[in-house]
Amino acid sequence: MPGIELCQECKVPKTFSDGQEWMNNGDIVQRLNNKARMAFGECEFLDPLFQMIEQMIGAPIEHMLINLTARASALYLAWLIPAEVRQMVQSKQLEMTPFMEGLTTLAEVSGFAKYERLGMRYENDQDDYCKYRVIDPFSLPLAAGGYVGAVTGVVDGEHAVTYKEIxxxxxxxxxxxxxxxxVLKEKLRVRGHNHKEGDIHFERCETCGAPKECSDYEWLLEKGNIRHRRDGRRMVLLSPEMIDPVFTALESELGEIFPAVVVEAGSKVMKGGFNTIDLLDNEACIRHHLAFRGFGNLVEISATPKKMSVRMKDACFFLLLAGMFQAAFEKAYDVDSNIEWEITEETELQLTVTPKRVVLPVTS
Structure with missing residues (x-):
């Protein structure tokens, strides 16, 4: 893609490596705003997960996902785009188009999709619109919500998005x-990230400073994709604030059973081939695997066929991680299982997975 410079050593876009910092406690933050946490993870399970949740609760959630993600994305961008700059766009001192082009380019580098501008009007009246062709989105509802949130992040106000498959x-x-x-605005709470020191270390590219693991991935910028070079798994750089607060808001809207639904659905989807945790790896490998993705600091994991215990500090994607660990346990020991988890105020995830008891029929 013209204008996107790749590191000559590891072939990672400099926009990507310059924009993020991998910290020593298993989190990733934006260099320009360390309150803005990021994560770099597999994404092809997301839409199957949302579809399974809809099947389990018997109701659609796509409209809520789009609305809440739009709101979360707009709040997130408010940290990055100063209020005075947004005011200059609103007063027509600055054009909207360069901001949207910059944000969609950043989204392409982050693995969201390929974006092509079709039309745009901003006169601060009811006829305003912003239209893009979006090719191969990493998740349809999250990409749609992130897109309308980007518009809101530039011009303020409240916006909605419609889409059609062409x-x-x-x-x-x-x-x-x-x-x-x-009701959804009142339930969404986005909070800034506070770094806590840890003891995780990454080998770095000597040229750009990104973790050397980044070179395992290929940036297909003409497609807006990031793929693992060996197995083709698709990745995305995503703020946890586009997932975790959304699930919390959905819990308030749909009931306290919703987190258990997410964990169960996540476990089922992960077992279908999306999981990347292998309990046959040693603890150090699993810890590094999670830290590179920015999921948190794994400080304890013990697994036997009878029980698995996990403790992660500074965790994010809590419910997805719980489902991921449960799926890993069931795959490793070929059992169905029960899971209990807790998320503390300090964002520590604690969970226990045990096999389900098999009740044998009584014979006379």
């Missing part, structure tokens, strides 16, 4: 002025 896996996203549902 070719297989190719969509037109169009925004318009709207109002976020009050």
């Amino acid at each position: 070719l297989p896996n190719t969509y037109e996203f169009t925004t318009h002025w709207d109002k976020y549902p009050t």
Whole structure:
């Protein structure tokens, strides 16, 4: 892609390596704003996960995912785009187009999708719109929500998005002025990240400073994809604030059983071939695997066929991690299982997985 410089040593886009810092406690933060946490993880399980959740609760959640992700994305971008800059766009001192082009380019480097601008109007009235062709989104509802959140992050206000599939896996996203549902606005809480020191170390590319593991991935910038060079798994750089607060808000809307539904659905989807945790690896390998993705600091894991205990500090994607560990346990020991988990105020994830008891029929 023109204008995107790759590191000559590890072939990682400099926009990517310069924009993030891998910390020593298993988190990734933006260099320009260390309150903004990021994660770099597999993403092809997300839409199957959302579809399974819908099947389990018997109701659609896509509209809530889009609305909440839009709100979370807008709040997140408010940390990055100064209020005075947004005011200059609103007063027409600055054009909107360069900001949207910059944000969509950043999204392409992050693995969201390929974006092609189709049209845009901003006169601060009801006829305003922003239309892009979006090719191969990493997740349709999250990409749609992130897109409309980007518009909000530039011009403020509240917006909605409509989309239509014009070719297989190719969509037109169009925004318009709207109002976020009050009930969802009240339930969404996005908080900044606070770093805590740890003892995790990465070998670094001597040229750009990114972890050497980044060279295992290929940036297909013409497609807006990031793929593992060996097995082709798709990755995305995503803020946990686009997932964790959304699940919390959905719990408030759908009931206290919702977290258990997410964990169960996540475990089932991961067992279908998406899981990347292998309990046959040693603890150091699993710890490094999770830290590179920015998921947190694994400080304890013990696993036998009778029980697995896990403790992670500074965790994110809590419910997804719980499902991921449960799927790893069931795959390793070929059992069905029960899981209990707790998320502390200090964002520590504690969980226990045990095999389900098999009740044998009583014979006379």
